Amino acid sequence: MQPRNMSMSGVVDLAAVKQAQEAKAKAEQARAEAARQGGTGAVPASSLVIDVTEAGFERDVLQRSTEVPVVIDFWAEWCEPCKQLGPLLERLAHEYNGRFLLAKVDVDANQMLMQQFGIQGIPAVFAVVAGQALPLFQGAAPEAQIRETLDQLIQVGEERFGLTGLTVDPGSDAGDPAAVPEEPAGPYDALLEAAVQALDAGDLDGAVRAYQNVLSDDPANTEAKLGLGQAELLRRVSGLDPQKVRQDAAERPADVAAQSAAADLDLVGGHVDDAFGRLVDTVRVTAGDDRNKARLHLLDLFEVVGAEDPRVTAARTALARVLF
Template sequence: MQPRNMSMSGVVDLAAVKAAGEAKQKAEQSRADAAEGGGPPAPSGLVMDVDEAGFEADVLQRSAEVPVVIDFWAEWCEPCKQLGPLLERLAREYAGRFLLAKIDVDQNQMLFQQFGVQGIPAVFAVVAGQALPLFQGAAPEQQIRETLDQLIQVSEQRFGITGLQGVPGEATEAGEGAEEAAGPQAPEPPENAALAAAHSALDSGDLNGAVQAYKNVLSDEPGNTEAQLGLAQAELLGRVQGLDAQQVRAEAADRPTDVGAQLRAADLELVGGHVEDAFGRIVETVKRTAGDDRESARLRLLELFEVVGADDPRVVTARSALARVLF
């Protein structure tokens, strides 16, 4: 699987809307603490072997100041032996713009399961405590570089996370040669002001404004994937706003045939990070219903697929499950 065209609006966990402001504050505090403590870590700290015991400190907490890329690998995995050294070299070359956390899946089964990893090597990122999939399997270096560049750009623009400052880089002949061969860089396309306004409204919690702004973009550009994803996310957040989680769960348990109750519960599960539970609930709802009820459940599941991202392995698994119950 090739690295996806990553957009934080489409693949980041929904809690990122709230986390954006908190992450900026944490990043500023972390940078201040680092300055008082004598600066950033040595380049050797750019690559870490992480286990379940150290995950919170090494990954979650660090992700408030620098994007953390996670490489799920195993000793017996041949593609891992190709991808791992490449990621380590890029971590040193990028000089603190991201950290690399290497997780041995044989020794850390709980993390393997929590991230929903379907196969290795698998590469995820954590930004401001929010996890998102980057790609699975070995990939060409240039495509990996593009994915990392997107990750760094989005982390800074959406969360104010600029990475570690002052870490010496490691120039590579391949990198220098690529820059020389590429020649003058083409100017970046102008920013879509309407889309930026929609993102801003979503980040600030103005869900009604975000929904309308994304619809405005789509009225002019019906095929704008980023706006489609943003709209799905904003609408989901709007649906769960004000819901009593305990009451929703109780209603879903008491009324298994009530499609509305099941869909509300699935929305809350997805927002809470329980992606597989949300997908499984709706697939079961599709299975036990017919007619308009079935169609409503099916369409809601497709909307949630958009929120999580089509390349996410959990979406791939749920699509197969949906196909089995439909056909």
């Protein structure tokens, strides 16, 4: 699913010359103090990814955001898309080598933070820059788009707030992925990687084939099922005219094809609840084969988002009320 808010538009509203000067002064003061005490001010690579709790949020996120952009990954153990996104963000945190800090928040253990940030579904990624929070994106996303977003975030931090990032101790490799023995490659890792690369390159047909190849041997492969659903969704909307789709859906509320296309656009745009609600309403006003087609399309979208997502659970309940 294409993530929403995958841009830095509006971030300049956070900027003020005074804030930038103060943030830069604080960072320079911290480095000067470290040098005075005989240290280099460098941090170990292992500190580039941290687990954050409600109790330590001010210290670990708000205060740190005055010297480096802090990217917050809201996740949970039961969230399948989180298991794809989390390791990617961790790898990028090490690769960017102190240009941003990754803070991981388990929403099950820190529900107050989830509420404060207005999180509606996970994975959700926010940033805090000089004490100011802004949304980055929601849902899994291609690596190329994530890199672009991080580059924009870092640029904003430098230009608007004077954030120069962290200096990483070159002698510390505790958090360096290259220093950690890699796990043996799984039987489908090459195919899954090929699918991701195809998605990044815009080759939706190639991505669909790669995921299907995995599922032909391993029908229960969760990563392949999720990826296939996302690739097929993107392929369906690739040739659509959004304005015409919206108009058709408004004029024909009982037309399953029109409502399904509009729901696909809703989902790609990150409006998950709107997509689900649209198809639940379509099931409500149709009957026979049309009702079944709407129901099946809704179930397909459930697979794209992930069965454990709370929004899927709520939509399943709504669907059951309509059907029974």
